[in-house]
Amino acid sequence: MKNQIFLILCFLCAANLFAQEYQFTIFNASTNQPVENVQLFHEGKLITFSNREGVFIVPKQLVGTEVKLQKMGFETRSKVLNAENVNQILFLKPLAEVLSEVIVRSSSIPQTIQKAPASINIVNSADFSRTDATNILESFNNAPGIYVNQGALNTNKISIRGIGARSQYSTNRIQSYYDGIPIATAEGDLTLDDFDQESVERIEIIKGPTSSIYGAGLGGSINLFSKTFTKEKNQANVSSQFGSFNTYKQVIQASTSDENASFFATLSNLTSDGSRENGKYKRTSALVNGSIKSGTRGKFTYLANFTKLKAFIPSSLNEENFINNPEIADASWAASQGFESYDRGILGGSYSTFISDKISNTTSVFVSFRDGYEPRPFDILNENRISTGVRTRFNLHTKLFERPSEISFGGEYYKEWYEMGTFKNLYKDFPDQGSILGERLSSNEQDRNYSNFFAQINVDILEKWNLELGFNINTTQYGLIDLFVQDGVNQTGDYKFETILSPRIGTSYEISPGKNIYASVSQGFSTPNVAETLTPEGQINTNLEPETGTNYEMGFKGNWLDRNLYTEIAVFSIQIENLLVAKRVGEDQYVGINAGSTNHNGIEFLTNYRVQLSKVVEIKPYLSTALNFFKFDEFIDNDSDFSGKKLPGVPSYTVNVGIDLATNNGFEFFGNFRSIGEMQLNDANTGTTDSYQLLNFKAAYSFTVFENLKFNIYSGINNALDKQYAASIVTNATGFGGNAPRYYYPGNPRNYYGGLQVNYLF
CATH class of the missing domain: 2.60.40.1120 (Carboxypeptidase-like, regulatory domain)
Structure with a gap:
């Protein structure tokens, strides 16, 4: 028992x-x-x-x-x-790229995209993976409302909702920061293609006036954020890419981090012969950034970037050459072997601290420089710029009327010294030798001062209803000293714009879990640059006024199907007054005038979907589109009345459709189809570009050889259908000496690329 x-x-x-x-x-x-x-x-x-x-x-x-x-x-x-x-x-x-709950770091008061009463697009590692690594701006085209004119690797122009489209050869009317440090000039000119996507974690694009946060930026703001690090992780990366037109890119990276500090460094070199004559390109850049903790409440971050560039310029073509000989350069630029070269650097640091449990502060200081030399058929430009500034922001958590609230306020001061001189280009006197420096034509010094005070308050009126109020006060002034007296024209003078107040109000309401509607009204402005203020006689035009605009916007942001499907739709109307117009007074030479007003009305739509086909295969289709109805409201240029005409340089629509496929064994496939509508060539709407479609593919395979050694092999094809198209245009081009106007920058024909990335984790 x-x-x-x-x-x-x-x-x-x-x-x-x-x-x-x-x-x-x-x-x-x-x-x-x-x-x-x-x-x-x-x-x-x-x-x-x-x-x-x-x-x-x-x-x-x-x-x-x-x-x-x-x-x-x-x-x-x-x-x-x-x-x-x-x-x-x-x-x-x-992962951040699949979350509608991503925290927007570029807002004065951090909040999720879902609840932000604004149209904000994120460009991140998923977007970078879909393209080759030659131009970071290529990924911007997937965001609705944003169009990138890409004339060459060094000739890029970004427009947001049509603002910036009238710039001739570069991006303006848009503010931009890298880890809170300004990377646009005091005049608003921006060169983002100096940065490599390998050194950027993500980019936040706020569309529409953002003056209540960043001051002058009628089109919006573009904020780049450096890579972040996990604790106690040390790694090295080496990558090499090759492609059509003898294009090569090499990147070396190293990073280390622990609980108290992090360090990241990257060195890259990009060379290409280009698809056109006189199109060689070479850029070497280095970037260092990191952070150091200070006690339990503070953190210091730093950034250093240096770029050395020499890029030849094929320039734009007339219609006949664009159709029949798109690979050639303009004759005068080819004969002068015109190019752009510069050394450019940024050094900055930020200190963030919690003063108390409810008050925090972030203060940034920076200095930047640019030393440029640009031989052009009509002259040779030599320029030097040094900029410095400080930006500080306080955030306070409190209660207003017994409701949870957060207040943000701060200021920014920007000082810039600019020297420029022009010289005769004697290339015609010395055939086949390229540009030859001749006698001096001008010598100027400019001082530019720019200051902002901004404030914003967010109030949770109800648990599901948020209200946002903000404003910005700006003062801008500059002085010009003419050091060249031999020409008998004295351009010396000072100019100060009137103080500008730019308010903003926005609200967001959660109509059901994961679904928000929002509305906002915001004002913005952009000041003329010094070149725009000079008259054809070389005098400062003190009658010029800043462009001002008011943005009215409504939208919806929603998650569906257990958060696997995310959609956004935005309807907006931007009314711009005192439109600054580049009036052509000579070959590739312009002056600015206030010529009227424009209406920027449009609809934008975005959707992303995640589908788990099996336990090892996932696909992510996506779609973004924008319908643009941009017109002149009142616009009279001399005796010509262009009121009611369509705004040139902006496509009538953009559509981006794509699919990403990923498997657990490391294989990835990316397919993208892009359709771009016609663009008006000039204010009179007497000519248009043809609409065009591009098809791009990329495949990649990642595998581990040893426990800490990882390889990624990839290859791709751009413009698989080999379409001929205008990748960029020069609006309102004028022919001189009986020549046809040169509107067109041809896009690249079908081209291929491939590469290898090696990552070692210590």
Whole structure:
């Protein structure tokens, strides 16, 4: 009998032992929702999946060992399973590129995209993966409302909702910052193609006037953020890419980080012969950034960037050459072997601290320089610029009328010294030798001063209803000293614009979980640059006024299908007064005039979808489109009345459709189709470009050779259909000496690329 009782007790103990299950539940760290199909690996072997409730059960022998949790769209997590509780909860952090809950870091008061009462687009590593690595701006075209004119690797022009389209050869009317440090000039000129996508974690684009945050920026703001680091991670990366037109790019990167500091450095070199004559390009750049903790409440971040560029300029073509000989350069630019060269650098630092539990401050200081030399057929330009400034912002958490609120306020001061001189180009006197420096034609010094005071308040009126109020006060002034008296014209003078107040109001309401509607009204401005203020006689035109605009916008942002489908739609109307127009007074020479007003009305739509085809294959189709109805309201230029005409330089529509495919074994495929509508060539609307379609493909394969050594091999094809199209145009081009106007920059024909990336984790 005793033996029978002993056997029964042993059986019951064994049954209880084997019945004991170690259950783990996986939740989304952002939404607190269970996550299905999370893979659990142990020593490289797949053990189990989580079910629909996010639950998986592991064998007892795995308790106390390290496992890896992995699911596409989430950060991979390593975890030592413990036996403290039979039921345990684990969290996985979603990748930023798939989250509508991304925190907007460029706003004065951080908030999610979902709740922000503004149209904001994120360009991140997922967007960079779809393209080659030669031009960071290529990824911008997937954002609705943004169009990039790409005449060459060094001739890029960004327009946001049609603002900036009238710039001739560069980007203006848009503010831009890298980790809070200004990278646009005091005049608003911007060169983003100096930066490599390998050194950028993500880019936030706020569309429409952002004066209440960043001052002068009628079109919006573009904010670049450097790579961030996980704790105690050291790695090195080497990549090499080659492509058509003898294009080569090499990148070397190294980073290290621990709990108290991080350091990241990248060195890149990009060369290309270009698809056209006189199109050689060479750029070498280096970037260093990092952070250092200061006690428990402070952190210092730093940035240093240097770029050395020499890029020859094929310039624009007339219609006949654009159609029949798109590979040639303009005759005068080819004969003079015109090019652009410069050394450019930025050095800055920011200190962030919590003054108390409710008050924080971030202060940034910076200095930048640019030393440029540009031989052109009509003259040779030599210029030097040094800029310095400081920006500070305070954030206060408080209550207003017993409702949770946050107040942000601060100021910015920007000082710039600019020297420029022009010389005769004697290339015609010395055939086949390119540009030859001749006698001096001009010598000027400019001082530019720019200051802002800004404030913003966010109030949670109700749990689901948020109100945002803000304003900016700006003063801008500059002085011009003419050092060249031989020509008998004295351009010396000072000019100060009247103080400009730019208010903003926005509101967002959650109509149901994951679905928000918003509305906003904001004002913005852009001041004329010094070149625009000079008359054809070389005098300062003190009658010029800043461009001002008011943006009216309504929109919807929503998640569907268990947050796998995200959509945005925005309807906007921007009314611009005192439109600054580049009036042509000579070959490739312009002056500015206030010529009237424009209406920028449009609709933008964006959607992203995630589909889990199987446990190992996921696809992400996406679509973005913009319909543009941009017209002159009142516009009289001399005796010509262009009122009611369409705005030139802006496509009537843009459509981007694509699909990303990823597998757990490391294979990825990217396909993109882009359709661009016709563009008006001039204010009179007497000519248009043809609409065009581009098809691009890319495939990549990542694999691990050793535990810490990872390879990525990729190849792609751009313009697979070999379409002939105008990648950029010069609006209102005028022919001189009986020549036809040169409107067109031809886009690249079909071209190929491939590359290898090697990553080693220490």
